[in-house]
Amino acid sequence: MAERLAQGPQAVCGDSENSAADFRRILLVPLRTARTEPDSARDATAGGRPRPRAVRLAFVSICATASRALGEPLAGTAATARTWLLIEQPGPWGAKALTSSRLDPGLGRRLEEAARGTGVRLGLIRRPGRTAPTPTRRVFAAHVVPGQGWVHEASIPSDDAERLLALDLKELGAGNATSFLDEAHGVSGTPYTGAPLVCVCANGKRDRCCALLGRPLAAELRAAGTEGVWEVTHLGGHRFSPTLLVLPYGYAYGRA
Incomplete structure:
Protein backbone atom coordinates (compact mmCIF):
# COMPACT_ATOMS: atom_id res chain seq x y z
CA MET A 1 0.00 0.00 0.00
CA ALA A 2 1.23 3.46 -0.80
CA GLU A 3 2.47 5.63 2.02
CA ARG A 4 1.53 9.29 1.95
CA LEU A 5 4.44 11.64 2.42
CA ALA A 6 2.70 14.94 2.89
CA GLN A 7 -0.53 16.80 2.42
CA GLY A 8 -1.36 20.25 1.16
CA PRO A 9 1.36 22.52 -0.21
CA GLN A 10 4.03 19.85 -0.28
CA ALA A 11 5.45 17.80 -3.09
CA VAL A 12 7.16 14.46 -2.88
CA CYS A 13 10.19 13.90 -0.66
CA GLY A 14 13.29 16.00 -1.04
CA ASP A 15 16.87 15.06 -1.72
CA SER A 16 18.75 17.14 0.84
CA GLU A 17 22.47 16.66 1.26
CA ASN A 18 21.98 15.72 4.90
CA SER A 19 19.51 13.01 3.99
CA ALA A 20 21.85 11.70 1.32
CA ALA A 21 24.76 11.69 3.77
CA ASP A 22 22.75 9.60 6.24
CA PHE A 23 21.77 7.14 3.55
CA ARG A 24 24.81 4.85 3.50
CA ARG A 25 23.76 1.41 2.41
CA ILE A 26 23.16 0.73 -1.29
CA LEU A 27 22.20 -2.64 -2.70
CA ILE A 62 18.45 -0.26 -6.23
CA CYS A 63 18.13 2.68 -3.84
CA ALA A 64 14.38 2.13 -3.44
CA THR A 65 14.97 -1.48 -2.34
CA ALA A 66 17.62 -0.38 0.14
CA SER A 67 15.39 2.36 1.55
CA ARG A 68 12.52 -0.06 2.06
CA ALA A 69 14.80 -2.70 3.61
CA LEU A 70 16.19 -0.14 6.05
CA GLY A 71 12.70 1.02 6.99
CA GLU A 72 13.60 4.59 6.18
CA PRO A 73 10.64 6.77 7.25
CA LEU A 74 8.85 8.93 4.71
CA ALA A 75 7.26 11.40 7.11
CA GLY A 76 8.54 14.95 6.79
CA THR A 77 10.58 14.29 3.67
CA ALA A 78 8.38 16.11 1.15
CA ALA A 79 9.63 19.20 -0.65
CA THR A 80 7.45 22.27 -0.38
CA ALA A 81 5.53 23.84 -3.24
CA ARG A 82 2.48 26.08 -3.22
CA THR A 83 1.73 25.87 -6.93
CA TRP A 84 2.66 23.42 -9.67
CA LEU A 85 3.06 24.44 -13.30
CA LEU A 86 3.06 21.32 -15.47
CA ILE A 87 3.91 21.54 -19.18
CA GLU A 88 3.21 18.72 -21.60
CA GLN A 89 6.37 17.61 -23.38
CA PRO A 90 6.34 14.21 -25.14
CA GLY A 91 9.53 12.43 -26.05
CA PRO A 92 12.69 11.69 -24.07
CA TRP A 93 13.74 13.67 -21.02
CA GLY A 94 17.24 14.30 -19.74
CA ALA A 95 18.27 14.46 -16.09
CA LYS A 96 17.43 18.18 -15.98
CA ALA A 97 14.39 17.91 -18.19
CA LEU A 98 13.55 21.60 -18.58
CA THR A 99 16.86 22.13 -20.33
CA SER A 100 17.48 18.63 -21.73
CA SER A 101 14.36 17.57 -23.57
CA ARG A 102 12.67 18.59 -26.80
CA LEU A 103 11.53 21.77 -25.06
CA ASP A 104 13.73 24.67 -26.11
CA PRO A 105 16.53 24.72 -23.49
CA GLY A 106 16.71 28.51 -23.53
CA LEU A 107 13.02 28.66 -22.67
CA GLY A 108 13.52 26.07 -19.96
CA ARG A 109 16.28 28.13 -18.32
CA ARG A 110 14.18 31.30 -18.43
CA LEU A 111 11.22 29.51 -16.85
CA GLU A 112 13.46 28.14 -14.10
CA GLU A 113 14.79 31.63 -13.40
CA ALA A 114 11.28 33.10 -13.39
CA ALA A 115 10.04 30.47 -10.94
CA ARG A 116 12.86 30.88 -8.45
CA GLY A 117 11.57 32.09 -5.07
CA THR A 118 7.92 32.21 -6.18
CA GLY A 119 6.63 29.01 -4.60
CA VAL A 120 5.95 27.60 -8.08
CA ARG A 121 7.46 24.24 -8.95
CA LEU A 122 7.87 23.39 -12.63
CA GLY A 123 7.57 20.00 -14.26
CA LEU A 124 7.24 18.41 -17.67
CA ILE A 125 4.54 15.81 -18.19
CA ARG A 126 3.63 13.25 -20.83
CA ARG A 127 1.07 10.50 -21.19
CA PRO A 128 2.22 6.98 -20.27
CA GLY A 129 3.66 5.05 -23.19
CA ARG A 130 5.27 6.41 -26.30
CA THR A 131 3.31 9.33 -27.67
CA ALA A 132 4.00 11.40 -30.75
CA PRO A 133 4.18 15.21 -30.67
CA THR A 134 0.89 17.01 -31.30
CA PRO A 135 0.13 20.51 -32.65
CA THR A 136 -0.87 21.66 -29.17
CA ARG A 137 0.42 20.99 -25.69
CA ARG A 138 -1.54 21.01 -22.45
CA VAL A 139 -0.47 23.09 -19.49
CA PHE A 140 -1.79 22.78 -15.94
CA ALA A 141 -1.48 25.21 -13.06
CA ALA A 142 -2.39 23.71 -9.68
CA HIS A 143 -2.47 25.56 -6.36
CA VAL A 144 -2.26 23.13 -3.45
CA VAL A 145 -2.53 25.23 -0.28
CA PRO A 146 -5.06 23.41 1.96
CA GLY A 147 -8.54 24.88 1.67
CA GLN A 148 -7.52 27.05 -1.29
CA GLY A 149 -6.67 24.46 -3.93
CA TRP A 150 -7.54 24.75 -7.60
CA VAL A 151 -6.44 23.42 -10.97
CA HIS A 152 -6.64 25.31 -14.26
CA GLU A 153 -5.71 24.02 -17.70
CA ALA A 154 -4.81 25.51 -21.06
CA SER A 155 -3.82 24.36 -24.53
CA ILE A 156 -1.13 26.30 -26.35
CA PRO A 157 0.57 25.75 -29.72
CA SER A 158 3.43 23.28 -29.34
CA ASP A 159 5.71 25.57 -31.33
CA ASP A 160 4.87 28.65 -29.26
CA ALA A 161 5.66 27.69 -25.67
CA GLU A 162 7.41 31.05 -25.30
CA ARG A 163 4.06 32.53 -24.31
CA LEU A 164 4.45 30.84 -20.92
CA LEU A 165 7.01 33.52 -20.08
CA ALA A 166 4.15 36.00 -19.87
CA LEU A 167 2.74 34.22 -16.81
CA ASP A 168 3.11 36.00 -13.48
CA LEU A 169 4.65 33.15 -11.51
CA LYS A 170 4.87 35.16 -8.30
CA GLU A 171 1.11 35.66 -8.40
CA LEU A 172 0.55 32.00 -9.32
CA GLY A 173 2.60 30.99 -6.31
CA ALA A 174 0.41 33.19 -4.13
CA GLY A 175 -2.73 31.53 -5.46
CA ASN A 176 -3.75 34.24 -7.92
CA ALA A 177 -4.40 32.63 -11.31
CA THR A 178 -5.30 35.81 -13.20
CA SER A 179 -2.34 35.67 -15.57
CA PHE A 180 -3.11 32.02 -16.38
CA LEU A 181 -6.76 32.73 -17.14
CA ASP A 182 -6.38 36.11 -18.83
CA GLU A 183 -6.29 35.94 -22.63
CA ALA A 184 -4.06 39.00 -22.66
CA HIS A 185 -1.22 36.84 -21.32
CA GLY A 186 -1.54 34.41 -24.21
CA VAL A 187 -2.52 31.31 -22.25
CA SER A 188 -6.32 31.62 -21.91
CA GLY A 189 -6.70 28.96 -19.25
CA THR A 190 -9.96 27.62 -17.89
CA PRO A 191 -10.89 25.81 -14.67
CA TYR A 192 -10.05 22.12 -14.89
CA THR A 193 -13.11 19.94 -14.33
CA GLY A 194 -11.70 16.48 -15.05
CA ALA A 195 -10.57 13.72 -12.74
CA PRO A 196 -7.79 14.50 -10.25
CA LEU A 197 -4.37 14.63 -11.88
CA VAL A 198 -2.20 11.66 -10.92
CA CYS A 199 1.43 12.50 -11.69
CA VAL A 200 3.87 9.59 -11.44
CA CYS A 201 7.59 10.35 -11.35
CA ALA A 202 9.07 8.48 -14.32
CA ASN A 203 12.29 10.18 -15.41
CA GLY A 204 14.86 7.41 -15.62
CA LYS A 205 17.60 9.85 -16.64
CA ARG A 206 17.23 11.53 -13.27
CA ASP A 207 17.15 8.25 -11.37
CA ARG A 208 16.73 4.74 -12.77
CA CYS A 209 14.35 3.80 -9.94
CA CYS A 210 11.78 6.19 -11.39
CA ALA A 211 11.89 4.41 -14.74
CA LEU A 212 12.03 0.87 -13.36
CA LEU A 213 9.22 1.42 -10.85
CA GLY A 214 7.40 4.59 -11.89
CA ARG A 215 6.70 3.94 -15.57
CA PRO A 216 5.09 0.53 -15.01
CA LEU A 217 2.87 2.05 -12.31
CA ALA A 218 1.74 4.86 -14.63
CA ALA A 219 1.00 2.35 -17.40
CA GLU A 220 -0.91 0.11 -15.01
CA LEU A 221 -3.03 2.99 -13.70
CA ARG A 222 -3.90 4.07 -17.20
CA ALA A 223 -4.71 0.51 -18.31
CA ALA A 224 -7.02 0.21 -15.29
CA GLY A 225 -8.99 3.19 -16.56
CA THR A 226 -7.69 5.80 -14.14
CA GLU A 227 -8.23 9.19 -15.73
CA GLY A 228 -5.82 12.06 -15.36
CA VAL A 229 -2.67 9.89 -15.27
CA TRP A 230 0.55 11.55 -16.41
CA GLU A 231 4.24 10.81 -16.15
CA VAL A 232 6.16 13.72 -14.62
CA THR A 233 9.83 14.59 -14.75
CA HIS A 234 10.84 15.13 -11.14
CA LEU A 235 9.10 14.91 -7.78
CA GLY A 236 12.14 14.19 -5.62
CA GLY A 237 12.74 11.34 -3.20
CA HIS A 238 13.77 8.76 -5.80
CA ARG A 239 14.63 6.22 -3.11
CA PHE A 240 10.92 6.13 -2.23
CA SER A 241 9.97 5.16 -5.80
CA PRO A 242 7.46 4.80 -7.19
CA THR A 243 6.33 8.27 -6.12
CA LEU A 244 3.27 10.16 -7.25
CA LEU A 245 1.48 13.44 -6.70
CA VAL A 246 -2.30 13.92 -6.75
CA LEU A 247 -3.63 17.33 -7.71
CA PRO A 248 -5.34 19.57 -6.67
CA TYR A 249 -5.04 17.98 -3.23
CA GLY A 250 -1.27 18.11 -3.08
CA TYR A 251 -1.13 14.58 -1.69
CA ALA A 252 2.28 13.02 -2.24
CA TYR A 253 2.83 9.27 -2.06
CA GLY A 254 5.91 7.12 -1.87
CA ARG A 255 6.42 3.38 -2.27
CA ALA A 256 3.19 3.32 -4.24
Missing part, protein backbone atom coordinates in the same frame (compact mmCIF):
# COMPACT_ATOMS: atom_id res chain seq x y z
CA LEU A 28 24.15 -3.54 -5.81
CA VAL A 29 22.84 -6.20 -8.17
CA PRO A 30 25.38 -7.65 -10.64
CA LEU A 31 24.01 -7.89 -14.15
CA ARG A 32 26.98 -9.37 -16.00
CA THR A 33 30.32 -10.99 -15.24
CA ALA A 34 33.20 -11.65 -17.59
CA ARG A 35 34.15 -15.20 -18.52
CA THR A 36 37.50 -16.54 -17.36
CA GLU A 37 37.93 -19.24 -19.99
CA PRO A 38 39.29 -18.36 -23.45
CA ASP A 39 36.65 -17.89 -26.11
CA SER A 40 39.05 -17.67 -29.05
CA ALA A 41 42.67 -18.18 -29.96
CA ARG A 42 43.32 -14.56 -29.18
CA ASP A 43 42.15 -15.05 -25.60
CA ALA A 44 44.58 -17.85 -24.79
CA THR A 45 48.30 -18.03 -24.31
CA ALA A 46 50.46 -20.48 -26.26
CA GLY A 47 49.98 -22.97 -23.46
CA GLY A 48 46.23 -22.84 -23.70
CA ARG A 49 45.83 -21.09 -20.39
CA PRO A 50 43.41 -18.16 -20.17
CA ARG A 51 44.99 -14.79 -20.61
CA PRO A 52 44.27 -12.51 -17.64
CA ARG A 53 41.38 -10.23 -18.53
CA ALA A 54 39.86 -7.33 -16.72
CA VAL A 55 36.55 -8.31 -15.15
CA ARG A 56 33.85 -5.73 -15.76
CA LEU A 57 30.67 -5.77 -13.73
CA ALA A 58 27.55 -3.82 -14.50
CA PHE A 59 25.51 -2.82 -11.49
CA VAL A 60 22.12 -1.33 -10.83
CA SER A 61 21.81 0.76 -7.69
Whole structure:
Protein backbone atom coordinates (compact mmCIF):
# COMPACT_ATOMS: atom_id res chain seq x y z
CA MET A 1 0.00 0.00 0.00
CA ALA A 2 1.23 3.46 -0.80
CA GLU A 3 2.47 5.63 2.02
CA ARG A 4 1.53 9.29 1.95
CA LEU A 5 4.44 11.64 2.42
CA ALA A 6 2.70 14.94 2.89
CA GLN A 7 -0.53 16.80 2.42
CA GLY A 8 -1.36 20.25 1.16
CA PRO A 9 1.36 22.52 -0.21
CA GLN A 10 4.03 19.85 -0.28
CA ALA A 11 5.45 17.80 -3.09
CA VAL A 12 7.16 14.46 -2.88
CA CYS A 13 10.19 13.90 -0.66
CA GLY A 14 13.29 16.00 -1.04
CA ASP A 15 16.87 15.06 -1.72
CA SER A 16 18.75 17.14 0.84
CA GLU A 17 22.47 16.66 1.26
CA ASN A 18 21.98 15.72 4.90
CA SER A 19 19.51 13.01 3.99
CA ALA A 20 21.85 11.70 1.32
CA ALA A 21 24.76 11.69 3.77
CA ASP A 22 22.75 9.60 6.24
CA PHE A 23 21.77 7.14 3.55
CA ARG A 24 24.81 4.85 3.50
CA ARG A 25 23.76 1.41 2.41
CA ILE A 26 23.16 0.73 -1.29
CA LEU A 27 22.20 -2.64 -2.70
CA LEU A 28 24.15 -3.54 -5.81
CA VAL A 29 22.84 -6.20 -8.17
CA PRO A 30 25.38 -7.65 -10.64
CA LEU A 31 24.01 -7.89 -14.15
CA ARG A 32 26.98 -9.37 -16.00
CA THR A 33 30.32 -10.99 -15.24
CA ALA A 34 33.20 -11.65 -17.59
CA ARG A 35 34.15 -15.20 -18.52
CA THR A 36 37.50 -16.54 -17.36
CA GLU A 37 37.93 -19.24 -19.99
CA PRO A 38 39.29 -18.36 -23.45
CA ASP A 39 36.65 -17.89 -26.11
CA SER A 40 39.05 -17.67 -29.05
CA ALA A 41 42.67 -18.18 -29.96
CA ARG A 42 43.32 -14.56 -29.18
CA ASP A 43 42.15 -15.05 -25.60
CA ALA A 44 44.58 -17.85 -24.79
CA THR A 45 48.30 -18.03 -24.31
CA ALA A 46 50.46 -20.48 -26.26
CA GLY A 47 49.98 -22.97 -23.46
CA GLY A 48 46.23 -22.84 -23.70
CA ARG A 49 45.83 -21.09 -20.39
CA PRO A 50 43.41 -18.16 -20.17
CA ARG A 51 44.99 -14.79 -20.61
CA PRO A 52 44.27 -12.51 -17.64
CA ARG A 53 41.38 -10.23 -18.53
CA ALA A 54 39.86 -7.33 -16.72
CA VAL A 55 36.55 -8.31 -15.15
CA ARG A 56 33.85 -5.73 -15.76
CA LEU A 57 30.67 -5.77 -13.73
CA ALA A 58 27.55 -3.82 -14.50
CA PHE A 59 25.51 -2.82 -11.49
CA VAL A 60 22.12 -1.33 -10.83
CA SER A 61 21.81 0.76 -7.69
CA ILE A 62 18.45 -0.26 -6.23
CA CYS A 63 18.13 2.68 -3.84
CA ALA A 64 14.38 2.13 -3.44
CA THR A 65 14.97 -1.48 -2.34
CA ALA A 66 17.62 -0.38 0.14
CA SER A 67 15.39 2.36 1.55
CA ARG A 68 12.52 -0.06 2.06
CA ALA A 69 14.80 -2.70 3.61
CA LEU A 70 16.19 -0.14 6.05
CA GLY A 71 12.70 1.02 6.99
CA GLU A 72 13.60 4.59 6.18
CA PRO A 73 10.64 6.77 7.25
CA LEU A 74 8.85 8.93 4.71
CA ALA A 75 7.26 11.40 7.11
CA GLY A 76 8.54 14.95 6.79
CA THR A 77 10.58 14.29 3.67
CA ALA A 78 8.38 16.11 1.15
CA ALA A 79 9.63 19.20 -0.65
CA THR A 80 7.45 22.27 -0.38
CA ALA A 81 5.53 23.84 -3.24
CA ARG A 82 2.48 26.08 -3.22
CA THR A 83 1.73 25.87 -6.93
CA TRP A 84 2.66 23.42 -9.67
CA LEU A 85 3.06 24.44 -13.30
CA LEU A 86 3.06 21.32 -15.47
CA ILE A 87 3.91 21.54 -19.18
CA GLU A 88 3.21 18.72 -21.60
CA GLN A 89 6.37 17.61 -23.38
CA PRO A 90 6.34 14.21 -25.14
CA GLY A 91 9.53 12.43 -26.05
CA PRO A 92 12.69 11.69 -24.07
CA TRP A 93 13.74 13.67 -21.02
CA GLY A 94 17.24 14.30 -19.74
CA ALA A 95 18.27 14.46 -16.09
CA LYS A 96 17.43 18.18 -15.98
CA ALA A 97 14.39 17.91 -18.19
CA LEU A 98 13.55 21.60 -18.58
CA THR A 99 16.86 22.13 -20.33
CA SER A 100 17.48 18.63 -21.73
CA SER A 101 14.36 17.57 -23.57
CA ARG A 102 12.67 18.59 -26.80
CA LEU A 103 11.53 21.77 -25.06
CA ASP A 104 13.73 24.67 -26.11
CA PRO A 105 16.53 24.72 -23.49
CA GLY A 106 16.71 28.51 -23.53
CA LEU A 107 13.02 28.66 -22.67
CA GLY A 108 13.52 26.07 -19.96
CA ARG A 109 16.28 28.13 -18.32
CA ARG A 110 14.18 31.30 -18.43
CA LEU A 111 11.22 29.51 -16.85
CA GLU A 112 13.46 28.14 -14.10
CA GLU A 113 14.79 31.63 -13.40
CA ALA A 114 11.28 33.10 -13.39
CA ALA A 115 10.04 30.47 -10.94
CA ARG A 116 12.86 30.88 -8.45
CA GLY A 117 11.57 32.09 -5.07
CA THR A 118 7.92 32.21 -6.18
CA GLY A 119 6.63 29.01 -4.60
CA VAL A 120 5.95 27.60 -8.08
CA ARG A 121 7.46 24.24 -8.95
CA LEU A 122 7.87 23.39 -12.63
CA GLY A 123 7.57 20.00 -14.26
CA LEU A 124 7.24 18.41 -17.67
CA ILE A 125 4.54 15.81 -18.19
CA ARG A 126 3.63 13.25 -20.83
CA ARG A 127 1.07 10.50 -21.19
CA PRO A 128 2.22 6.98 -20.27
CA GLY A 129 3.66 5.05 -23.19
CA ARG A 130 5.27 6.41 -26.30
CA THR A 131 3.31 9.33 -27.67
CA ALA A 132 4.00 11.40 -30.75
CA PRO A 133 4.18 15.21 -30.67
CA THR A 134 0.89 17.01 -31.30
CA PRO A 135 0.13 20.51 -32.65
CA THR A 136 -0.87 21.66 -29.17
CA ARG A 137 0.42 20.99 -25.69
CA ARG A 138 -1.54 21.01 -22.45
CA VAL A 139 -0.47 23.09 -19.49
CA PHE A 140 -1.79 22.78 -15.94
CA ALA A 141 -1.48 25.21 -13.06
CA ALA A 142 -2.39 23.71 -9.68
CA HIS A 143 -2.47 25.56 -6.36
CA VAL A 144 -2.26 23.13 -3.45
CA VAL A 145 -2.53 25.23 -0.28
CA PRO A 146 -5.06 23.41 1.96
CA GLY A 147 -8.54 24.88 1.67
CA GLN A 148 -7.52 27.05 -1.29
CA GLY A 149 -6.67 24.46 -3.93
CA TRP A 150 -7.54 24.75 -7.60
CA VAL A 151 -6.44 23.42 -10.97
CA HIS A 152 -6.64 25.31 -14.26
CA GLU A 153 -5.71 24.02 -17.70
CA ALA A 154 -4.81 25.51 -21.06
CA SER A 155 -3.82 24.36 -24.53
CA ILE A 156 -1.13 26.30 -26.35
CA PRO A 157 0.57 25.75 -29.72
CA SER A 158 3.43 23.28 -29.34
CA ASP A 159 5.71 25.57 -31.33
CA ASP A 160 4.87 28.65 -29.26
CA ALA A 161 5.66 27.69 -25.67
CA GLU A 162 7.41 31.05 -25.30
CA ARG A 163 4.06 32.53 -24.31
CA LEU A 164 4.45 30.84 -20.92
CA LEU A 165 7.01 33.52 -20.08
CA ALA A 166 4.15 36.00 -19.87
CA LEU A 167 2.74 34.22 -16.81
CA ASP A 168 3.11 36.00 -13.48
CA LEU A 169 4.65 33.15 -11.51
CA LYS A 170 4.87 35.16 -8.30
CA GLU A 171 1.11 35.66 -8.40
CA LEU A 172 0.55 32.00 -9.32
CA GLY A 173 2.60 30.99 -6.31
CA ALA A 174 0.41 33.19 -4.13
CA GLY A 175 -2.73 31.53 -5.46
CA ASN A 176 -3.75 34.24 -7.92
CA ALA A 177 -4.40 32.63 -11.31
CA THR A 178 -5.30 35.81 -13.20
CA SER A 179 -2.34 35.67 -15.57
CA PHE A 180 -3.11 32.02 -16.38
CA LEU A 181 -6.76 32.73 -17.14
CA ASP A 182 -6.38 36.11 -18.83
CA GLU A 183 -6.29 35.94 -22.63
CA ALA A 184 -4.06 39.00 -22.66
CA HIS A 185 -1.22 36.84 -21.32
CA GLY A 186 -1.54 34.41 -24.21
CA VAL A 187 -2.52 31.31 -22.25
CA SER A 188 -6.32 31.62 -21.91
CA GLY A 189 -6.70 28.96 -19.25
CA THR A 190 -9.96 27.62 -17.89
CA PRO A 191 -10.89 25.81 -14.67
CA TYR A 192 -10.05 22.12 -14.89
CA THR A 193 -13.11 19.94 -14.33
CA GLY A 194 -11.70 16.48 -15.05
CA ALA A 195 -10.57 13.72 -12.74
CA PRO A 196 -7.79 14.50 -10.25
CA LEU A 197 -4.37 14.63 -11.88
CA VAL A 198 -2.20 11.66 -10.92
CA CYS A 199 1.43 12.50 -11.69
CA VAL A 200 3.87 9.59 -11.44
CA CYS A 201 7.59 10.35 -11.35
CA ALA A 202 9.07 8.48 -14.32
CA ASN A 203 12.29 10.18 -15.41
CA GLY A 204 14.86 7.41 -15.62
CA LYS A 205 17.60 9.85 -16.64
CA ARG A 206 17.23 11.53 -13.27
CA ASP A 207 17.15 8.25 -11.37
CA ARG A 208 16.73 4.74 -12.77
CA CYS A 209 14.35 3.80 -9.94
CA CYS A 210 11.78 6.19 -11.39
CA ALA A 211 11.89 4.41 -14.74
CA LEU A 212 12.03 0.87 -13.36
CA LEU A 213 9.22 1.42 -10.85
CA GLY A 214 7.40 4.59 -11.89
CA ARG A 215 6.70 3.94 -15.57
CA PRO A 216 5.09 0.53 -15.01
CA LEU A 217 2.87 2.05 -12.31
CA ALA A 218 1.74 4.86 -14.63
CA ALA A 219 1.00 2.35 -17.40
CA GLU A 220 -0.91 0.11 -15.01
CA LEU A 221 -3.03 2.99 -13.70
CA ARG A 222 -3.90 4.07 -17.20
CA ALA A 223 -4.71 0.51 -18.31
CA ALA A 224 -7.02 0.21 -15.29
CA GLY A 225 -8.99 3.19 -16.56
CA THR A 226 -7.69 5.80 -14.14
CA GLU A 227 -8.23 9.19 -15.73
CA GLY A 228 -5.82 12.06 -15.36
CA VAL A 229 -2.67 9.89 -15.27
CA TRP A 230 0.55 11.55 -16.41
CA GLU A 231 4.24 10.81 -16.15
CA VAL A 232 6.16 13.72 -14.62
CA THR A 233 9.83 14.59 -14.75
CA HIS A 234 10.84 15.13 -11.14
CA LEU A 235 9.10 14.91 -7.78
CA GLY A 236 12.14 14.19 -5.62
CA GLY A 237 12.74 11.34 -3.20
CA HIS A 238 13.77 8.76 -5.80
CA ARG A 239 14.63 6.22 -3.11
CA PHE A 240 10.92 6.13 -2.23
CA SER A 241 9.97 5.16 -5.80
CA PRO A 242 7.46 4.80 -7.19
CA THR A 243 6.33 8.27 -6.12
CA LEU A 244 3.27 10.16 -7.25
CA LEU A 245 1.48 13.44 -6.70
CA VAL A 246 -2.30 13.92 -6.75
CA LEU A 247 -3.63 17.33 -7.71
CA PRO A 248 -5.34 19.57 -6.67
CA TYR A 249 -5.04 17.98 -3.23
CA GLY A 250 -1.27 18.11 -3.08
CA TYR A 251 -1.13 14.58 -1.69
CA ALA A 252 2.28 13.02 -2.24
CA TYR A 253 2.83 9.27 -2.06
CA GLY A 254 5.91 7.12 -1.87
CA ARG A 255 6.42 3.38 -2.27
CA ALA A 256 3.19 3.32 -4.24
